[in-house]
Amino acid sequence: MIDWGAIFGNAAVELISPTTAAYALAALGLAIHFGFTGLLNFGQAGFMLLGAYGYAIPALKLGWPWWACLLSALLASVVFALILGIPTLRLRADYLAIVTIAAAEVLRLVFTTNEFQPVTGSANGLSEFQAGLLEFNPFPPGRYGFGPWVFDNRVWFFLVLAWVVVALAALLTWLLMRSPWGRVIKGIREDEDAVRSLGKNVYSYKMQSLILGGLFGTLAGIIFVMPRAVVPSYFQPTLTFMVYAILLLGGAATILGPIVGSMVFWVLLSFFSGFISRAVEAGWFPFMTQVQAGQLRFILVGIAIMLIVIFMPQGLLGNRKELAFVK
Amino acid sequence: MAEDGSTASESEEYEYHFRGNVQYNGEPLEGVGISLEGNGFEAETETDADGRWEIGVPEKGTYEVTLDEDTLPEGVVVAEGGATREAEFGLTKNASVNFFLGEGTRVTVSFFDQFAQRLFNGINFGLLLALAAIGLSLIFGTTGLSNFAHAELITFGALMVLTFGSNLGWPLWAAIGIALLLSAALGWGLDAAIWKPLRRKGVGVIQLMIVSIGLSLALRYTYQFFYGGSTSQLPGATLPSDIRIGPIALSWVDLLSMGVSIVVLLAVAFFLLRTRIGKATRAVSDNASLASASGIDVDGVIRIVWVLGALLAGLSGILWAYFRPGVSWDMGFQILLLVFAAVTLGGLGTAFGALVGSLIVGVFVELSTLWLPSDMKYVGALVILILVLLFRPQGILGRRERIG
Amino acid sequence: MSSDATPRSKPVKTTGLHVGDAAPGVKKHDPILIADGVKRTFGGLTAVDVEHVEIPRGAITALIGPNGAGKTTFFNLLTGFDKPDTGTWSFDGRALAHVPAYRVARMGLIRTFQLTKSLALLSVMDNMKLGAKDQVGENLFRSLIPSLWRKQDAAIEEKALEILARFKLDAKKDDYAASLSGGQRKLLEMARALMSDPTLVMLDEPMAGVNPALTQSLLDHILNLKAQGMTVLFVEHDMHMVRHIADWVIVMAEGKVVAEGDPHTVMEDPAVIDAYLGAHHDTDLGSTDTGHVEALKELLDDEQ
Incomplete structure (x- = not known):
């Protein structure tokens, strides 16, 4: 028989899991890029990778304290944004898409190759880099919580930290987008030549947006790997596509959209995977194996991306009024 | 191969055995590490003085057997099929697993000879990339769509040959024929079911691009759903490279592949330059509204471009399956970025630029293995893409006015 | 100084702008913009090749010419939206070559676009x-x-x-x-340009696609700019409008300045008549796109 309690419980856990927070933050970064500025960054996985490794490598190999690791990750991300932005931000939007996805793949391959195994751990990645941060864990040891949300003190620590960062990032974005800076950014999304003709340095604003959204991606990368190990195969282009799915689901030019989108996405995905997997176990779908059940979720994500873009382009929280004017 | 007790002791405990013999150029290799994993069981052993190894397993089933390439002598690698392979039992209690060793980065081969061999491989690779890239470029030129699902059109061709040629046992020529036919039909179907309605709806190009990403994801995992995550070989894919032209060693499949690419590319060039439909296609690429105003059936042209693009991508996938060699669910996605790089290098939307870009990418990828470790060979091509955009954003053959 | 107060019948023309006889490249008493040897080619096609031109300060200057004469390209070059092959030009005595578009705008030279660029959302x-x-x-x-x-x-x-x-x-x-309607968007674009208190306003076909009911109000607004001390340079096809509000007319054909003068005399210039009648009007669909239509031409040739 199917254990519905476990399915709902697991889905409820996803509502607040650090992974959900990480995807929400990465999507918020993309909201700045794509939703507000109109930049097609398809290399968010690259920014996340730099966060993960930029934090883990100095922590493990150099023994740096957590704040220095954080700074090194953020610095790596700024440098990456500059390298991407300088050649492409003057070009048409689709060039940025191709270059960012290519650059993110270059990073993944460089971190996967055996050549740098001593530093990167190659395909096996790095683990146990969290010690420096865990020294500051205020939660007493043990497992506790309520309802389906019972975690050990380590998970509670990462979870609270993750959502605090997401909340701060959302607040920052909100402040920015209601300011004159945000007005220029949104103007660039609509027509960058018009904004240029009004005396704004469009190139500089796009770069600022690329760096800022990239930094969100970097922080998301750190949050994502905190409860696990850093493995390069996490950071495939599919990761970026999933983050796009979340962004579009929530609403591209909104601040709460990415957060709500991530929650809805992960809860539904967990519910769906849990149900299919247990249904296969119970023999409801004799034509399907457990492995196939696992692949079904990606098929579903793909179809969901298509349907959202076609039938619900404004997302869950987007402004319906805009819809009448979207090209 | 008698059970002479020279193999690892744990093999005595079990009823089922995997065995193999590791040799290189007829010489047995001793001390090569072999490990096995699967069904919750793990074991490892080394080859004995005769190059033999044997591992016993508790139950019948599928296991992954890995040859530790670090324990091979300098310059010797597993040549075909990779150092890890899946193995299972037939009707008997014993199954043999053999690894084909070859010269990998043999220092004994002169630099020039290696260079020539890689250059040849690069041109071959570039030509098959060009087949996919021209389709992608034509679709971009006529519809403005950066089609991420092109990767799945590539995979589709190879999967269909696998289905009809290997699984259903049709003769290879018939399997390839039906695969190409189905590829073209897929292109027709995708345009009819998805892209044409979306064009009618006036969906913007960026939205279209995201739709193609969703489609790519859905198709790719659908392939994995039905075909699994493993790599299979097409008939004739593991032929030895026994034809030698100077320093270049190649198989007749390589020659055939190259010949097919060249003939098809010439045919496409003829189509674009000399036929009415081809000229109409270029006209739509240049300026769709002008073409439409001149009485060209733009939707009809786009439909033809989709059919042609999917057909070329399917063919490219079949050739790619022989080049790698192997068919897998994500094989198209593995080279998608290279195809994009080729199209961008040549100049977005110009068919002949795509050809030039593909050759550059193909040759560059292969040549870069002279200096870069082979797991980084795509890095060079992608870095070149970024550098070219820095200095010549319109691409090699693109027009300057095309940048926004 | 509201638009209602402006006399609708006869705008006050500014005269005596030039030095000597009106001819292409004639000197002005008080030029605000001076261009020298500005040349731009697309592929093999010369879109703009202006030897010397001066725009008079405090007046309304019209830039006219047949389709494909290079007016919009010239606009783009002057405002930094396109880069010429060669040439120098200055605005208020400051050199503008190689100055990016946003800096040009900050200096007080604001432009609008032929296809309105209101920020839709x-x-x-x-x-x-x-x-x-x-x-x-x-x-x-x-x-x-x-x-x-x-x-x-x-x-x-x-x-x-x-x-x-x-x-x-x-x-x-x-x-x-x-x-907003098309005409309202044109108005908005012009209004937006005024937010930065520009000294020179460059309008690219301000009347294109505007509902006739709004035409008069747009004209009044342009006249108002002059009344407020701004200089106006605009591209226009509508000869009535040019005659009605322009103080000075510059005529371009095939990339070159072929005639200059006050609106009434310039219309009688044989060079202008020649430029208009001699121009082939079949290249109406894209001004700089000529290099891109080879395949179409081949196709049409086939059919003949």
């Missing part, structure tokens, strides 16, 4: 506010502290409301710009 008010110069809150870090920019923003809003009222768009201030 921004409100009319946000469109206006974007036009204002030197905003503290447009800096990434200062934007985070509203107290630094609130006051300035309020002042900008007040000014925007005033200009919107003049353009009769104040009732629409909270609507998306996308919801």
Whole structure:
């Protein structure tokens, strides 16, 4: 028989899991890029990778304290944004898409190759880099919580930290987008030549947006790997596509959209995977194996991306009024 | 191969055995590490003085057997099929697993000879990339769509040959024929079911691009759903490279592949330059509204471009399956970025630029293995893409006015 | 100085702008913009090849010519939106070659576009506010502290409301710009340009696609710019409008300046008549696109 309690419980856990927070933050970064500025960054996985490794490598190999690791990750991300932005931000939007996805793949391959195994751990990645941060864990040891949300003190620590960062990032974005800076950014999304003709340095604003959204991606990368190990195969282009799915689901030019989108996405995905997997176990779908059940979720994500873009382009929280004017 | 007790002791405990013999150029290799994993069981052993190894397993089933390439002598690698392979039992209690060793980065081969061999491989690779890239470029030129699902059109061709040629046992020529036919039909179907309605709806190009990403994801995992995550070989894919032209060693499949690419590319060039439909296609690429105003059936042209693009991508996938060699669910996605790089290098939307870009990418990828470790060979091509955009954003053959 | 107060019958023409006889490249008493040897080619095609031209200060100058004469390309070059192969030009005595478009705009040379570039998903008010110069809150870090920019923003809003009222768009201030009609968008674009108090306003076909009911009001607004001390340079096809409001006319054909003069005399210039009648009107669909239509031409040749 199917254990519905476990399915709902697991889905409820996803509502607040650090992974959900990480995807929400990465999507918020993309909201700045794509939703507000109109930049097609398809290399968010690259920014996340730099966060993960930029934090883990100095922590493990150099023994740096957590704040220095954080700074090194953020610095790596700024440098990456500059390298991407300088050649492409003057070009048409689709060039940025191709270059960012290519650059993110270059990073993944460089971190996967055996050549740098001593530093990167190659395909096996790095683990146990969290010690420096865990020294500051205020939660007493043990497992506790309520309802389906019972975690050990380590998970509670990462979870609270993750959502605090997401909340701060959302607040920052909100402040920015209601300011004159945000007005220029949104103007660039609509027509960058018009904004240029009004005396704004469009190139500089796009770069600022690329760096800022990239930094969100970097922080998301750190949050994502905190409860696990850093493995390069996490950071495939599919990761970026999933983050796009979340962004579009929530609403591209909104601040709460990415957060709500991530929650809805992960809860539904967990519910769906849990149900299919247990249904296969119970023999409801004799034509399907457990492995196939696992692949079904990606098929579903793909179809969901298509349907959202076609039938619900404004997302869950987007402004319906805009819809009448979207090209 | 008698059970002479020279193999690892744990093999005595079990009823089922995997065995193999590791040799290189007829010489047995001793001390090569072999490990096995699967069904919750793990074991490892080394080859004995005769190059033999044997591992016993508790139950019948599928296991992954890995040859530790670090324990091979300098310059010797597993040549075909990779150092890890899946193995299972037939009707008997014993199954043999053999690894084909070859010269990998043999220092004994002169630099020039290696260079020539890689250059040849690069041109071959570039030509098959060009087949996919021209389709992608034509679709971009006529519809403005950066089609991420092109990767799945590539995979589709190879999967269909696998289905009809290997699984259903049709003769290879018939399997390839039906695969190409189905590829073209897929292109027709995708345009009819998805892209044409979306064009009618006036969906913007960026939205279209995201739709193609969703489609790519859905198709790719659908392939994995039905075909699994493993790599299979097409008939004739593991032929030895026994034809030698100077320093270049190649198989007749390589020659055939190259010949097919060249003939098809010439045919496409003829189509674009000399036929009415081809000229109409270029006209739509240049300026769709002008073409439409001149009485060209733009939707009809786009439909033809989709059919042609999917057909070329399917063919490219079949050739790619022989080049790698192997068919897998994500094989198209593995080279998608290279195809994009080729199209961008040549100049977005110009068919002949795509050809030039593909050759550059193909040759560059292969040549870069002279200096870069082979797991980084795509890095060079992608870095070149970024550098070219820095200095010549319109691409090699693109027009300057095309940048926004 | 509202548009209602402007006499509709006969605008006051500014005369005596040039030195010596009116001829292509003639010197002006007080030029605001001087261009020298500005040349731009696309592939093998010369789009613009202007030897020397001066735009008089404080007047309304029209730039006319048949399709494909290079007027819009010349506009793009002057404002930094395109880069010429060779040439120098200066605005108010400051060299403009190699100056990026946004800096050109900051110097007080504001342009509009042939295809209106209103920012569709921004409100009319946000469109206006974007036009204002030197905003503290447009800096990434200062934007985070509203107290630094609130006051300035309020002042900008007040000014925007005033200009919107003049353009009769104040009732629409909270609507998306996308919801405006084509003519209203032209008005908005012009109003937005005024937010930065420009010295030279360059209008690219301000009348194109405008509902006839709005034409008069647009004309009045252009005349008003002059009355407020601004210099206006505009591209236009409508000869009636040119004759009605322009103080000076510059005629371009095949990339070159072929004639200059006051509106009435220039229309009788044989070079102008020649330029208009001699021009082939079949290249109407794209001005710089000529290099891109080879395949189409081949196709048409096939059919003949």
